[in-house]
Amino acid sequence: MNSYDKTLDFLINKLPVFQRNGPAAYKNTLGNALVLDRKYGSPHQNYKTIHIAGTNGKGSVSHMVAAILQKAGYKTGLYTSPHLKDFRERIRVDGKMILKEEVVRWVNDFQEKNIEWKLEPSFFELTVALAFDYFSQQNVDIAVIEVGLGGRLDSTNIIHPEISIITNIGLDHTSLLGSTPEEIAVEKAGIIKSGVPVIIGQKQKEVAGVFERVAQQKGASLCFAGQEFTVGYSMRGLDGKQIVNVRVKDKVIFPDLKLGLAGMYQLKNLPAVLKTVEVLKKKGWEISRENLYEGLAQTSELTGIMGRWQxxxxxxxxxxxxxxxxxxxxxxxxxxxxxxxxxxxxxxxxxxxxxxxxxxxxxxxx
Structure with a gap:
């Protein structure tokens, strides 16, 4: 094995990995994530972040938001999971995967330091630490961070983002997150931070109250994006990609908006993306209408996303x-x-x- 293959063998086969080990790999504490963050000098504090959770759609939303930010000229980190073919899909800057040499260098450095630290991180904990440190080294302006599992105790939940996004709630990972939508919503709502705007993609009556209660407790403004934006078909190609019209009340505000990501389910994801751009602009981020249109049309090319009705x-x-x-x-x-x-x-x-x-x-x- 070459040095990169040996590094992957350490990450994937020597550490607990959820995709292989299931619940046994899940740690219901932020302990290791916080310790690793301290050891590396809290790198996530060197750039702005957007945090995205949800049962489904969070990966698509992450990539669409990142694509728009890239078109707006911001150096954009993107952390997502799991990967489809290549471990490095998880960690990108302006759509480019982290170099193999960077993965090897960072993991080797960790292994040397860990002789003294004696930490026992999971695969996900170590991968998050790698991503956050890499984004700092690359001097990104902003990083879009997708939650791995749940929210409250997810290793990514050490950041204080510009915006928190929760796409939707469904029954998934019930052995870890709870057996009812309400219990799962509580875990996802764990990413809501004091004073940080929170965007809920789809309003689901059985869990809406959970988000409203937590947002009120944290002093966070909350909106249900799917209630504000109505997305309608204009046409659909053979490949499943859509050109849509987006309305607010009775007015079309985004006519002929092309989605580079295929699948009808992207229409449910789009409102959260549009609201995110709106909130970012209010916070002073410069994103033009052209940036939004081009980012959404070119998401696959800009970010390298795979596996969405591909x-x-x-x-x-x-x-x-x-x-x-x-x-x-x-x-x-x-x-x-x-x-x-x-x-x-x-x-x-x-x-x-x-x-x-x-x-x-x-x-x-x-």
């Missing part, structure tokens, strides 16, 4: 989508129902904490 082959059509829980699979199946096909084959992967029977029951029967 057509990776034709004849036969092969589509990759990272939907991995019941709500996510429902969205995938809804999209499939708009496509004519003779035979349908599914390859499905789920984490060890899920009962696949509930997901399998959602798949088309024909």
């Amino acid at each position: 057509v990776i082959g034709y004849n036969p059509a092969i589509i990759c989508d990272t939907g991995h829980n019941e709500d996510g699979i429902r969205e995938v199946v809804a999209q499939i129902n708009h496509i004519a096909y003779k035979k349908l084959h599914f390859v499905l992967g789920v984490v060890a904490d899920k009962d696949p029977s509930n997901i399998l029951a959602l798949l088309p029967k024909d």
